[in-house]
Every structure is written in C-alpha cells, then in structure tokens.
Amino acid sequence: MLNKIVIVAVSLVCIGGGISALTSSEQSKASFIVQGASQDTMYKQIVAVGGEVTHTFQVIEAVSAQLTENQIDRVKRVNPLLRFFSNADVNISSKNGWKTNKPLKYKINKDKVVWVAKNRSDVDQKIEHILLTWPAANGTLTKLKVAGKKLQPGNRNVDFDLTGDSATITLKGKKKISVNAGKKVRIMMEFDKISSVVDADYQIALMMQDGTLVQLQKDQDVTPSLPIRYSVGKNEISWTTANKSERDQYVSKVTFDWPATNGLVEQLKINGKNVLAKPVSGGTSSVKLSEYIAIEGEKDIVISMAFSELASVDDLEYDVELEFADRTTQQFRTTNATPQQGNDRDTFYPSVVNADQAHERGITGAGVTVAIIDTGFEGYKTLEKTTSSQDRFIHTYNVLDIEESDKVEDGNGHGTHIASVIANSSQTFSLNGQMRHSYNGIAPDSDLVIIKAFDEQGRASYADILKAIEYVIENQSRLNIKVLNLSFSATPSSNYWDDPINQAVMRAWDAGITVLAAAGNQGPEAMTIGVPGNTPYVITVGAMSDAYTPEDPSDDFVTSFSSAGPTFEGFVKPEVIAPGGHIQGLLDDDSYIGENYEIYDDNDNYFILSGSSQSTAITSGIVALMLQADPSLTPDDIKCRLMYTAKIAITEEGDLAYSIFQQGAGLVDAIAAIDESAKGCANEGMSIALDLAGEDHYIGPAMRYENDGDYYVPGTEGMNWNGLYNDSQLWGNRNFVSNSQLWGNRNFNSDSQLWGNRNFSSDSQLWGNRNFNSDSQLWGNRNFSSDSQLWGNRNFSSDSSLTADAVSIKWVEQQ
Known part of the structure; x- marks a missing residue:
C-alpha cells in the first residue's frame, strides 16, 4: 500500500532581490540553468526577452542561458513555473556559505586580535548584531573595527552594551555593515593588553539582517609531519611540517626523545635557531624557551637535531613535540606519518x-x-x-x-x-x-x-x-x-x-x-x-x-x-x-x-x-x-x-x-x-523513473528532536x-x-538489527529506501513546517527554488 501526500509549494525564486531601474541592455548578464518547461518553450521565451540560450542539454529538460534580472522577471511573468538555478562554480573542495574556521591572528606587540570571515555564498549580507567576549585579563576593549569601520559607544545608530569582558553591538539604519557575496569581513579588536593567545578564550559572532549567524569556529585542519630525513655525514636528522593556520604560532617549549646510543644532542634547531644552551644527553629532554620562536602563518616548520654520532636511523626511536604559547602542541613523530619511500612503494x-x-x-x-x-x-x-x-x-x-x-x-x-x-x-x-x-x-x-x-x-x-x-x-x-x-x-x-x-x-x-x-x-x-x-x-x-x-x-x-x-x-x-x-x-x-x-x-x-x-x-x-x-x-x-x-x-x-x-x-x-x-x-521502494518524471519524490527516515536537537531514526535505539x-x-x-559489523551477523540487540535484510521494524527501515508510514514520517504533519523540519528556519538560497509546482511525496508502507 502506498501513502501519497501532495504538497503544493510556492516557488521561492527571487533573483537579485527586486527589479533594477536599469534597462536590460544596461544590466549585466549572468549565467543560469533554466527548467520548468519544454526546451522549445524555454528557448522561445528566453530569446523573446533578449536573453541568450548557450546550451540545450540532452539528458535533462534544461537549458543554460545568459539573462539579466529584468529579463528573468519578464520571462517569469509569462511563465511563473520556470526555475532559475545560478550556474555557480563547483570546486573540487567546495566550501560555500560562510568560511568561519580561520583562526584568530594575534598582534601581541600591538595588543590586537584579528579575525576574518568570508561570505562564500551568492547572497549579499548586512551585519545587524555583533557579539564579542574576551578574557577579562585583557582589560578594556579600547578599539573595534569591523570591515574597516570604527565602532564605539556614542556612534549614531550604534547601540553598545559593554561589560568588562564582553560587548554586544546593535547596528541600525545606514550603520548596518554590508558584506557582499564573495567578500571578506575583518574584525579587529584592540585591548589594554593581550593576556591569552588561545582561540577558545575569545568568542566572535555576527548576526546578519536575514537571521544568518556567523561565528568563529576552530580550524579542523591538521598537517602531519613528513618522514625523517637523514644526513649521515653530518650526524643529523630533520623533519618538515607546516603551520597551516594563517596566524603566527609561538614555540614556548620543546620535548624530544632520541636513541641514547647517539650520544649527545649537540644542537636542536627550530627553523635554523638552536634552542640548546649546551649539549644534552640521556635519550630524553625538555627545554622551556626563554624567548618564544615565532612560526609564520602558513610557513614550514623545520626541526633538525645534530648528535655526537648517528648510531640509529630507526624512525621509531625519534620524537619531538613543540608546545606553543596557546597551549596547543605539534608532534614530529614518524610513527604518525607515511614512511619515506621511492618509486617502488606500498600505498597501503x-x-x-x-x-x-x-x-x-x-x-x-x-x-x-x-x-x-x-x-x-x-x-x-x-x-x-x-x-x-x-x-x-x-x-x-x-x-x-x-x-x-x-x-x-x-x-x-x-x-x-x-x-x-x-x-x-x-x-x-x-x-x-x-x-x-x-x-x-x-x-x-x-x-x-x-x-x-x-x-x-x-x-x-x-x-x-x-x-x-x-x-x-x-x-x-x-x-x-x-x-x-x-x-x-x-x-x-x-x-x-x-x-x-x-x-x-x-x-x-x-x-x-x-x-x-x-x-x-x-x-x-x-x-x-x-x-x-x-x-x-x-x-x-x-x-x-x-x-x-x-x-x-x-x-x-x-x-x-x-x-x-x-x-x-x-x-x-x-x-x-x-x-x-x-x-x-x-x-x-x-x-x-x-x-x-x-x-x-x-x-x-x-x-x-x-x-x-x-x-x-x-x-x-x-x-x-x-x-x-x-x-x-x-x-x-x-x-x-x-x-x-x-x-x-x-x-x-x-x-x-x-x-x-x-x-x-x-x-x-x-x-x-x-x-x-x-x-x-x-x-x-523508490522509483527513479517516477522521481525523474516529477511524479514522485522521496524523503528519508531521519528526524531531529526539538528539545535537544539530536538526530535519530525512529525505531532505532542507541543511535x-x-x-x-x-x-x-x-x-x-x-x-x-x-x-x-552490523551488516554481517552482529546486531546491537534483538530489537534493533541494522541493515541488509535485518530491519529495525516493519515500518521504520533505515536508509529511506523503505520510507515511513503516516505515524513515523519525517515531518510529522506531512509538510515542511517550521516546527518539525530538520533545518529549523533555514531556507535554500534565493536563486534556486525548492519546487515550482505540485509535488507528490511518497512514504512506502511495508505490508
């Protein structure tokens, strides 16, 4: 038995936020993928308003076209069911939306902290609220610049709520700061002094006029060390890695191990600077630096060790760990790196x-x-x-x-x-x-x-x-x-x-x-x-x-x-x-x-x-x-x-x-x-042919609890x-x-077998290929309502419609 639910959706297309006073010839054209009618119909309607069809696709009912905003508006007056997808760039490593994982950059000698976020969406934004927190030991926030504009108490149309370690700023009217699509916004804070270079001690959040929240996130990238390089003639070994963050790092401590049979460590250099006051022995040592060594952002870190003799070239016997002023560490341990190999190798x-x-x-x-x-x-x-x-x-x-x-x-x-x-x-x-x-x-x-x-x-x-x-x-x-x-x-x-x-x-x-x-x-x-x-x-x-x-x-x-x-x-x-x-x-x-x-x-x-x-x-x-x-x-x-x-x-x-x-x-x-x-x-339970024909579309079983935001699949325990x-x-x-493996013969328990032919229950299989009945469907009230959807109040971008006409959504009920 098939339960079919029809949702009549309103097209969300809104290109450019309105009609410009410029004529079509004066406006710049942009590239779009157009759908929603036969290719012949779309071709005629686009050409009729002065647009240019650049390609007619063979495998989907679509054309690509160059159009201005006015031309799109005129076409939609004739055919409001057309959908216009921006012919946007796709990258090998796509990072659209907001890029917010840049680390803070500390200018210690100037008592400044800088953060940069990039609007990688296709939509211009305006900053309406700014939230800042910092370590109380930093003292007063003496200067704040956002996108080059100085903000301070007393500015017209700028409300400041300032405490000893936080500030909430509301921008009104013309003081709202624009961040155009593809552009960066730079936040610069200056204090009485910089007491910490730990990102977790700072919070920066921007609320856009449309409700988008942009906030500092920790960079997840980690760069492993390259394998050890040996210079037998000089009794040296060395590693190379990189400081992937865009801010400078400050080395405050070095801990290192080596085979005792090598004798003395006569020199230990970090980017060419020897950190040893005198040679050390014993196979292990730790040195606190009286003066930090700065590692420039996105630059290589080279560690070299020179011994009285080089008795071992076993990678497992060497280890160096740098500790930075922000309490993070970087290990140079080749047990955590691919062994150095030549043309004859194992890719593993x-x-x-x-x-x-x-x-x-x-x-x-x-x-x-x-x-x-x-x-x-x-x-x-x-x-x-x-x-x-x-x-x-x-x-x-x-x-x-x-x-x-x-x-x-x-x-x-x-x-x-x-x-x-x-x-x-x-x-x-x-x-x-x-x-x-x-x-x-x-x-x-x-x-x-x-x-x-x-x-x-x-x-x-x-x-x-x-x-x-x-x-x-x-x-x-x-x-x-x-x-x-x-x-x-x-x-x-x-x-x-x-x-x-x-x-x-x-x-x-x-x-x-x-x-x-x-x-x-x-x-x-x-x-x-x-x-x-x-x-x-x-x-x-x-x-x-x-x-x-x-x-x-x-x-x-x-x-x-x-x-x-x-x-x-x-x-x-x-x-x-x-x-x-x-x-x-x-x-x-x-x-x-x-x-x-x-x-x-x-x-x-x-x-x-x-x-x-x-x-x-x-x-x-x-x-x-x-x-x-x-x-x-x-x-x-x-x-x-x-x-x-x-x-x-x-x-x-x-x-x-x-x-x-x-x-x-x-x-x-x-x-x-x-x-x-x-x-x-x-x-x-899904028909790709009906899906492509627009007759049936499908939703999966995943849901999200409203009270704590956890994602889950009904009928499954512990997931x-x-x-x-x-x-x-x-x-x-x-x-x-x-x-x-849960896909083999092992299950969590007798009531919650996972995949293959072992289903959670007759009405709640996992992967969405057998969708839910009316009591356990994804959106509860059979609609994309704000109180039960997965993404809260988030919408798709303005140049791509969710749907343009009636859609049949299917849940498949296993009998």
Whole structure:
C-alpha cells in the first residue's frame, strides 16, 4: 500500500532581490540553468526577452542561458513555473556559505586580535548584531573595527552594551555593515593588553539582517609531519611540517626523545635557531624557551637535531613535540606519518580495504571502464600501462575546450591523483624492498574515460559538469562505461530532485552506470553532505583514516573533515566510508597542487592528499573489481553488496563508535563485497523513473528532536547523535573486524538489527529506501513546517527554488 501526500509549494525564486531601474541592455548578464518547461518553450521565451540560450542539454529538460534580472522577471511573468538555478562554480573542495574556521591572528606587540570571515555564498549580507567576549585579563576593549569601520559607544545608530569582558553591538539604519557575496569581513579588536593567545578564550559572532549567524569556529585542519630525513655525514636528522593556520604560532617549549646510543644532542634547531644552551644527553629532554620562536602563518616548520654520532636511523626511536604559547602542541613523530619511500612503494590503502586479496585472485578491474569527471589527466607509465605492461584503454574529452576536446592536460593535479588511486598499475613493494602480489591502485587493469570539466584552480560551473555527465551517458555503450567517479561536492541549494546535477546523476544511475559521489569535506558537523552526494540513489562516500598504521585497525578513525548526514530530505548519508587520509597518488610537480603544496610531496611524483575525493576513488576502484567478478551486477546490486558487507565501527560494549550519519554502513571491504550474493537491499521502494518524471519524490527516515536537537531514526535505539564530532581515537582496542559489523551477523540487540535484510521494524527501515508510514514520517504533519523540519528556519538560497509546482511525496508502507 502506498501513502501519497501532495504538497503544493510556492516557488521561492527571487533573483537579485527586486527589479533594477536599469534597462536590460544596461544590466549585466549572468549565467543560469533554466527548467520548468519544454526546451522549445524555454528557448522561445528566453530569446523573446533578449536573453541568450548557450546550451540545450540532452539528458535533462534544461537549458543554460545568459539573462539579466529584468529579463528573468519578464520571462517569469509569462511563465511563473520556470526555475532559475545560478550556474555557480563547483570546486573540487567546495566550501560555500560562510568560511568561519580561520583562526584568530594575534598582534601581541600591538595588543590586537584579528579575525576574518568570508561570505562564500551568492547572497549579499548586512551585519545587524555583533557579539564579542574576551578574557577579562585583557582589560578594556579600547578599539573595534569591523570591515574597516570604527565602532564605539556614542556612534549614531550604534547601540553598545559593554561589560568588562564582553560587548554586544546593535547596528541600525545606514550603520548596518554590508558584506557582499564573495567578500571578506575583518574584525579587529584592540585591548589594554593581550593576556591569552588561545582561540577558545575569545568568542566572535555576527548576526546578519536575514537571521544568518556567523561565528568563529576552530580550524579542523591538521598537517602531519613528513618522514625523517637523514644526513649521515653530518650526524643529523630533520623533519618538515607546516603551520597551516594563517596566524603566527609561538614555540614556548620543546620535548624530544632520541636513541641514547647517539650520544649527545649537540644542537636542536627550530627553523635554523638552536634552542640548546649546551649539549644534552640521556635519550630524553625538555627545554622551556626563554624567548618564544615565532612560526609564520602558513610557513614550514623545520626541526633538525645534530648528535655526537648517528648510531640509529630507526624512525621509531625519534620524537619531538613543540608546545606553543596557546597551549596547543605539534608532534614530529614518524610513527604518525607515511614512511619515506621511492618509486617502488606500498600505498597501503588497497590492503586497508582488502583489495590486495582481490589482486592475488587475479581480480584487477580488467574489462571495466571507469569514467572520471575532474581536472584532467597527466600520463605516467603506471597509468598508461596495465599490470601486464599492455597499453591501457584511455579515452579523453574536454568540455572546456571543444576545439581541442581530446586534450585534457591536468594543470591542477587533482584529477591525475584520483586516476592514480583507482588505476595505478605499479606493483606493491614492502618497506624492506620485497615485491608483493598486489598493486598500488585499487583496480589497476581498469579502463579509463577522463572528462575534464574543472580548470587549473579546481573550479567548474554547473553547466560544465552537466555537459560532462551528458557525455558519459551518451557514450556509455560506445566506451563501455560502467562506473562514474564524482570526486567533488557543492552546497545544496534546492531539494535533491530539483538540482540539475542530481537530475543528470540520476539519469546516469537509471542508465545502468554505478555513480560514486564524495560526501564532501565540510565536516564534522551534521547536514553537510553536498551535491551530488545528497542524491539518495547513488553511493556517497565519506573518509576515514588508518592513523598511519595500516596493519593495526585499533586506532582508525573517521576524519573530522568528512561531511556528515542526514541530508535535508532526511536520508542517512554517507552510505559507506573508505580511506581518505594521507592517500598516496601520482601528481605532476608543475601542477597547481604540486607548486603550491610542496609539503605533501612524497618523492617520485607521488603526493599525499586527504579528502573524501580520495575515498570516493577507492570505492570506485572496488566497484570495478566487483564488476569484473560479476558483470551482471546492476548499480542497485552493487550498492546493496557494498553496504551489506561494510564493517561498521563499534565499541567493545557493542555501541556505535561513530554515528550512522558519519560512517554510514561502515568501512568498505572489497573482497567481502566481491564474494557477497545479496540483492534487493538498496533503493527499494523508490522509483527513479517516477522521481525523474516529477511524479514522485522521496524523503528519508531521519528526524531531529526539538528539545535537544539530536538526530535519530525512529525505531532505532542507541543511535541518537547530537551532530558533534567524537574526536577520541575511535576504536582504541576496538577493531573493524569482520564479525563485528552490523551488516554481517552482529546486531546491537534483538530489537534493533541494522541493515541488509535485518530491519529495525516493519515500518521504520533505515536508509529511506523503505520510507515511513503516516505515524513515523519525517515531518510529522506531512509538510515542511517550521516546527518539525530538520533545518529549523533555514531556507535554500534565493536563486534556486525548492519546487515550482505540485509535488507528490511518497512514504512506502511495508505490508
């Protein structure tokens, strides 16, 4: 029995906030994706007002067009059901909305604290309220500048509520400070003195006129040290890492260990400055600095140690820890870094997901074509040749340059890195130089279709991506495309079914192409899954890390940058996680990444990069292995088996170590997925054809408690999540072992079996493929009302409508 609920929604389109007095010819044109009518109708209506249709898409009912605000208004008067999506940029590592994780910058000699936030949305904003707190020991706030404007008590239309350690400022009328789309706002506070350089001691929050809250957030990025470098002739060792924050750091203490057989530590230098007053012995020492050493923002940190003799080159015997004035620390310990290797190496991640076991069986992705939409491709022997040294089939297409459409030079480097993760055919060598019977790419014999849609800076427009997906679908049979890798993510600006990229992705899935999409790098907060990963049908992949110990799963963890669910429509995402921390892949030294991020250079054109992009590539490679083993598998079958065999992380007590909204079904397992025979456990109860036709759309099971804001799935116990990242080292002595996965034979308890064919209850299955009945649906009152929706009072951006006409929302009731 199907319960169908009809919601008549009002179009939310409002381009530019009103009609300008300028004529259409005087206004600047912008690029839009237009939907809501037949292409012939849209073409005629756009041309009739003087607009320009730049592309007619083949796989979705849409056109791209150049239009002014006045022209859009005139078209909508004729056809108010049209939807206009800004042809916005999509980035390889998309960070739309507000960028608020920049750390504070301290100017100690001037008693100033500075914070910068960037409006990365497409909407101009105005600051209406400012909230500041600081350590009381700083004394009086003597000066405040916001976006270059000095604010102080007594200013007209500025209300100050000032205490000893806080200030609340309200701006009125013309004093409201504008922050245009794409621009930064700089907050500068000056005090009697700076008593603390700890970010947690300060709070900065801006309330915009439309209710948007922008506040200081701690930067989540952590940069590991590079491996130890040895200079035997000088009896020295050295490490290099980077100060990733944009503010200066101040080293206040150094603690270091070394093998006692090395004798004396004669010098210990930090960026060339020796911190030892005299040589030290004993194998361990700690030095407090009488004068801080400043490490400039975004600059390298180089530690070198010189000994009376160099008796050991065992990385495990060396350790240096810097303590900074803000009480944070940076460890230089190579047990937490990828060992230094040459061209003959082990990339490790194939063994983490058990792809090496598939290689030993002769399953290498042969005969399966993987399409990659990215920044392009640079040829390396191990990418151009298969494991048997035969020429790999590689087809290239450049949507950015139709005149030279076969040229896909990768000026950025990201696309080549992704291709390497999937298809690197170099044989694996152990650290002692022994050859293994596995390879450094997940699917080293797979064929490749490379579609360049992103430029040197890693940017693409919606139209570029749509053209790329269109090319994949149109050439599916000719090029034997079975898998589509999408290692990019954009902030959602509409429901999944209205987004043009999602529509094209759904077309690809419906055509029999298994689509893998990155969850995004906007974590760790909830509801940060991007487009197209928010499409419920596809396989969305989050990132985990092996903590540089691939042989020991006990310290593995879900990375803090990995985006988390649920989606705006209540679907549990990501479906699975895969290695995404410190992933080794090929990349040109002269590319944008190679030149700007030399810290990640790992010798012989290998670079170590992290992100859900890399996790997605690993999972795409696994899908190629599955399809070689069983070419009859459909995309739904593959999704079913990947999730059914994934290994979920649980504690020793049997509880989830991470929320299902962070780790999904768990860590992918290549060999288990290949051996699995399950079917019918993914995307059940949903019709992608009806979804694409606009007849039925779907919502997932996730809900949020109004009293405490926890996310949960009705009918499940012990799975509530407050949306915060658990930064403890996750598994401790708790492993990702095969008999502890919830998708296998283990359950939390008899009443709450998780996935596969083991459902929570007849009316509350987890992944949204069997949606809820009328008593347990996502929005309770069958509407997107403000008191029961997942995102409170948040709306999508003004240039992308939620929907333009009547929508049929389906919940499927299992009988």
